[in-house]
Amino acid sequence: VETLPLALLRKDLQGRFTFANRLLCEAFRKTTDEIIGRTDADFFPRELAEKYRADDRRVLETSTDFETTEEFQAPNGERRFTHVVKTPVY
Numbered sequence: 001v002e003t004l005p006l007a008l009l010r011k012d013l014q015g016r017f018t019f020a021n022r023l024l025c026e027a028f029r030k031t032t033d034e035i036i037g038r039t040d041a042d043f044f045p046r047e048l049a050e051k052y053r054a055d056d057r058r059v060l061e062t063s064t065d066f067e068t069t070e071e072f073q074a075p076n077g078e079r080r081f082t083h084v085v086k087t088p089v090y
Contacts, residue, residue, distance in 0.1 A: 040053060065087045071082050
């Protein structure tokens with residue numbers, strides 16, 4: 001997964017990050033050690049972290065993929081969009 005041109009992460013059932021590839025670390029501007037064990041609440045505003053957690057719950061409860069495009073503001077103030085795909089892994 002380190003050679004894929006995608007930012008990838010994996011979470012446990014409590015929402016803690018258990019894996020982050022190089023591109024995700026670059027996007028977060030954090031090291032793997034700064035990401036692993038944390039949750040969305042550690043990196044995003046409360047309402048956004050709650051939305052992500054609700055999306056995660058829906059994926060787990062329905063065993064179906066979730067796909068959307070989300071808008072965010074980059075650290076330099078630039079408006080960007082990211083394609084998000086969440087899927088349950090058993």
